[in-house]
Amino acid sequence: MAQNEVSTLKKGLLVLDLVKQRKGITLKEVMHEINLSKSTAFRILSTLEEMEYVYKLQTQYFIHHKMFCESFEKRSEMDWASFNSIYQVAKNLKMSTYVGKMDGSDLVMTQAIHAPYQHSADDEIGNRSKLHQSAIGKVILAHLKEDSLVSLLSKPSLEPATHSTFQDPHLFRYHLKAIRDEGYAFDDEERIPGIRCVAVPIFRNQKVIAALAVAAPVDQISCSNIKHIAKKLHVGSKAITKEFETLVNI
Known part of the structure; x- marks a missing residue:
């Protein structure tokens, strides 16, 4: 040579x-x-x-992870830490950033990133909560098909996490319709006191597969900046979908 x-x-x-x-x-x-x-x-x-x-x-x-892992497509479904576009969302918004997916009536955290937005918070990945208790879960529910939603909301009650959690199923249905129309969900201390959250859906093949969200103290997320945050999250969500499709070569 x-x-x-x-x-x-x-x-x-x-x-x-x-x-x-x-x-x-x-x-x-x-x-x-x-x-x-x-x-x-x-x-x-x-x-x-x-x-x-x-x-x-x-x-x-x-x-390009698929060049170094023969089973990337299988791994990517469970290892959201490999998606670089999620880190970019965290760096752009400078807020704790999360990805969660539905498992039955539960929300399972699949990625969590905090400042300085370079590594996953591994101790939070796998944490579970009820879907209705947070913005990230609500935005997934809002984009489900009607029969799946009816089944989930036919439970006896909506278990509260804080005094702000939705507990009325009928009112909650109207709330989910508004979320679907607006394209994002917001929770005001509904899961954790003192913390607000904004979330948008992540789609693949026009089906919601997870949700992307940021969370911060109440003084950092207000009525005046919610739409701005949601707009940036939507850009991030599209980047995640594109990255997924690039990596699995769809």
Whole structure:
């Protein structure tokens, strides 16, 4: 192998290792970190992207997990920590960010990220609560088919988590309709006193598979900024769906 080929291979491996270490990295950052020219960095990243070792979301490159895990599609359904776009939501909004999915009448937390928004809060993943008790659960319920919703809401009562939790099934149904119409859910200390939460659905093939949310003390989420937060969450939700489809090559 010629010396220039060895040098190029070494640079490519350094770039690949750098992308693998970071939760999103730009072309400019690669140039700076490894001291490469723009043309060299671009050529290496383009080659890695073409070979599906990395993928690009907007201006950032991420490691392509399916190249390093034969069962990525199965793993991705349970390991939301591998979705880089969730970290981007947390960094953009600078709030604790969560993903949860439905399991029966329960909400199961599948991802939790706190400042400085670089790692999962593993001790919170797997935590359970009732779907009706939080924005993240309510937005999932609001997007269920009618027969599934009727079955879930036919239970004897809606168990409260705080004094603010919905307990009237009839009023709750109207609340879910409003959530579906507005496209996001909000809870005002309904699960944890002093904490407010905003959530939007995550779709795959037009079916809700989970929900994305941010939570913060009441003074950080107010009536004046709820819609702004929801708008950013919707952008994040679409990015998660796109990333999922990119990674499993649908």
